[in-house]
Amino acid sequence: MGKTIKTLNNIAQVGLDVFKDDYTIDNDSANPDAIVLRSFNMHAEEFGSELKAIGRAGVGVNNIPVDKCSEQGIVVFNTPGANANAVKELVITSLIASSRNLFEGVQWANTLKGKGDEVGKLVEAGKKQFVGKEINRKTLGVIGLGAIGALVSNDALRLGMDVIAYDPFVSVNTAWSLSRNVQRAVSMEQLLAESDYISVHVPLTEETKGLFNKDSFQNMKEDVYILNFSRGELVNEDDLADALESGKVGKYITDFPSDKVLNMDNVIPIPHLGASTGESEENCAVMAARQLKAFLETGNIKNAVNFPNTFLPYSGKTRVTVLHESIPNMVSQITTAISSYDLNIADMVNRSHEGFAYTMIDIEDKINGDVIPNLEEKINLIQGVIRTRII
């Protein structure tokens, strides 16, 4: 049966092209099978009964009510690493450009328009206002060593910086990709105390909201430069205003300007350009679309943030997929329901992730279409089952 995809932001065409044949892209649909978005804020959205999956073409999912989605059996995907290079390039650019007062210098040079032959003389006289500092041999503190933090760390080392990093949950992938010359901070406090520049690359969660506050600013060196390409809410803006005013923070470079921050001195506001390259937008769109398509057609889950990665080779016969709570005795109740229709199981998989679980069971043959709604209903009645889909 045909499926409807709705987009809530501009999504690169090459990503939308993944949805061919049986798919319709309908941005007015009130009840799509899946939604693809970037930074659109979904917190006030109602979900249609057909909505099975949301694909975030990007990394941060703080714009999506993930808990509500889990409870309603809507799988939320993101695209880890797909825009990391784009963000890294802008972080490194901003690190150097802010150290050299490039943004302020360029802005000032533009004010000389119309000064005719005087321009050369004015430039030479005025440039002393913009004397900068070099990043070579300075210390960069990287908070969050995921896809972006690891790339930033490695490149900063290549540029001659010392790098100290903090991430209590560092993944095996990062550990493999990270230069051994990145120093591991034993605590946030150590990183804050030793860094001339701090770049933050953690998700916005209840735990990380306000990570930069009065106490953390106090721990930092005088005149530290902070780069925030993660999310604005990681920083307590009232405390930031004081830290900028006192000179504790020399510059705040942010990809997430707010009205408050725009009114502070020594802020470099960037209009959320971190992931805005053609390459990154295409990578994210294609990855999000492929993951959604695979899930809709086969039930396989890759890169969901609220349900476990789960893969079972798809035979094209009948597959029963069940999103459920991670509690005892679920698999046996589901298989009993299947057996009650005299159906033979060919293969199965069960995975769990932070309180939620996913079971996929392949039936030996294609099952009769009339059985499907009854079997679905029977499984849905099992306590702890969130959503059953028979493909």
Ligand SMILES: NC(=O)c1ccc[n+]([C@@H]2O[C@H](COP(=O)([O-])OP(=O)(O)OC[C@H]3O[C@@H](n4cnc5c(N)ncnc54)[C@H](O)[C@@H]3O)[C@@H](O)[C@H]2O)c1
């Ligand atoms: N500016 C942009 O356009 C842009 C683009 C991509 C991502 N982002 C933001 O950057 C964030 C990081 O992206 P990523 O691709 O590197 O994500 P990622 O998931 O690969 O890495 C995040 C890292 O943060 C670590 N972490 C979590 N909580 C932490 C804490 N309290 N202290 C230290 N480390 C902690 C995790 O262990 C993980 O290694 C995203 O969540 C998103 O908010 C912004």
Ligand SMILES: O=C(O)CC[C@@H](O)C(=O)O
């Ligand atoms: O879509 C974008 O341009 C930004 C995405 C970025 O904030 C992310 O979290 O991946």
